[in-house]
Amino acid sequence: MKSIQVIVLGVSTLIVAASMNAGSQTGQTASTPGASAMAAPGATSPANGKKADRALRRKVYAAIGQHKEISAGNISVIARDGAVTLHGTVTDASQIDEVAEIAKGVPGVTSVINKLTVQKPFGGT
Structure with a gap:
């Protein structure tokens, strides 16, 4: 049983690391000399919004991962401007x-759309 938990933890770590790496690659922009930012004071740029969404998503994953009775390997989290959508299956x-409820308790989450379903057993209908 412990080896399964280690494998799940390892896979979860790889997923988080891959999502952080992929996000940082797509969020990079080239800076050109003499270019000026036209954003209004206090406004967040799309890159900052994506960064905040990724950070919130990681926080939700971490909160779910603290509950050992929940198999988080089949759950995906999408975060956008504080709204979190949960997809996948639970046992x-x-x-x-x-x-x-765990997702709602994460600071920064404003709403949760729950699209989780119960995983059917293998061979079941």
């Missing part, structure tokens, strides 16, 4: 609401 129906 028990009671975990659907539990995961949503």
